[in-house]
Amino acid sequence: MRTSKRTQILEAATRVVEREGVKSVTFDSVAAEAGLTKGGLLYHFASREDLVQAIHQHLADQWEADLAAAAGKPAADATPTERLTAYTRVATQSATRAELLFMLEGSTTAAHAASWEAVMERWAPPLPTGAGGPAALDQFIARLAADGLWLYESLTTERLSPELRRAVAERIADTLTRGES
Numbered sequence: 439m440r441t442s443k444r445t446q447i448l449e450a451a452t453r454v455v456e457r458e459g460v461k462s463v464t465f466d467s468v469a470a471e472a473g474l475t476k477g478g479l480l481y482h483f484a485s486r487e488d489l490v491q492a493i494h495q496h497l498a499d500q501w502e503a504d505l506a507a508a509a510g511k512p513a514a515d516a517t518p519t520e521r522l523t524a525y526t527r528v529a530t531q532s533a534t535r536a537e538l539l540f541m542l543e544g545s546t547t548a549a550h551a552a553s554w555e556a557v558m559e560r561w562a563p564p565l566p567t568g569a570g571g572p573a574a575l576d577q578f579i580a581r582l583a584a585d586g587l588w589l590y591e592s593l594t595t596e597r598l599s600p601e602l603r604r605a606v607a608e609r610i611a612d613t614l615t616r617g618e619s
Contacts, residue, residue, distance in 0.1 A: 444482050447472050448496040451489060455536040460543050463490060491549060497540055498553035504528045505561050513560035522577055523611050525561045529584035530607035538592040580610050 450472035454462050463486065465476045472479070483489040502513075508531075509516045509524035516524065544550035562581055566574040587606060591597065598606070 443474070443478070444492075445496075447474065447479060447482055447489075448493055451493050452497065452534075452536045455493070455539055456534060460490070460539050463493070465489075494540055494544055494550045494553045497537055498557050501528070501537070502557045502560070504531075505557070518563060518577075519614050521561045522563055522580060523614050526580055526584035526610045526614070527607050529588040530603055530610065535592060538589070576613055580613050583610050 447468060451463055451468045454467050454471050458467070465479050465486065468489065469476045469479050479489070483492060505521075505524045505528050506512050508527045509520050511520075513521055540550075541554055544554050563574070563577045566578045584607075587598075587603075
């Protein structure tokens with residue numbers, strides 16, 4: 439299937455961010471990366487803000503697609519444990535600088551954060567309250583562990599071997615199903 443121009447632009451913008459950071463997203467830099475004219479970008483995005491908002495949504499949509507693939511079903515059809523297991527597996531599979539930078543940048547603007555928060559609401563457990571008990575705490579610790587590994591790989595040049603990453607993901611997932619047996 440052919441990639442749409444809009445998707446091509448968003449993927450090009452993501453590559454620019456990966457190399458140079460969010461501030462480097464300009465019509466000129468993205469057009470050059472996408473192999474399009476500035477006018478071609480303006481056809482799809484009226485302003486830089488529209489482009490940045492679309493990148494947030496594009497990355498959040500990719501993240502949600504990865505979560506659904508890991509669960510084998512959409513969030514609405516998955517149990518809380520299946521959702522969190524998918525979350526931990528996806529978080530421990532890959533980390534990109536662009537995702538990290540956009541999540542950080544998004545946390546300062548409500549409109550940008552909305553795309554990310556919508557995915558989190560569907561896939562990650564809520565913060566535990568005193569009434570949640572040990573199982574809720576274990577789920578939250580599993581989420582923190584997965585997020586920590588994702589952050590570690592986003593911020594360092596050191597990469598875990600696929601075998602070690604898989605072992606860590608499975609250990610985290612095991613903590614989620616321990617109380618269900």
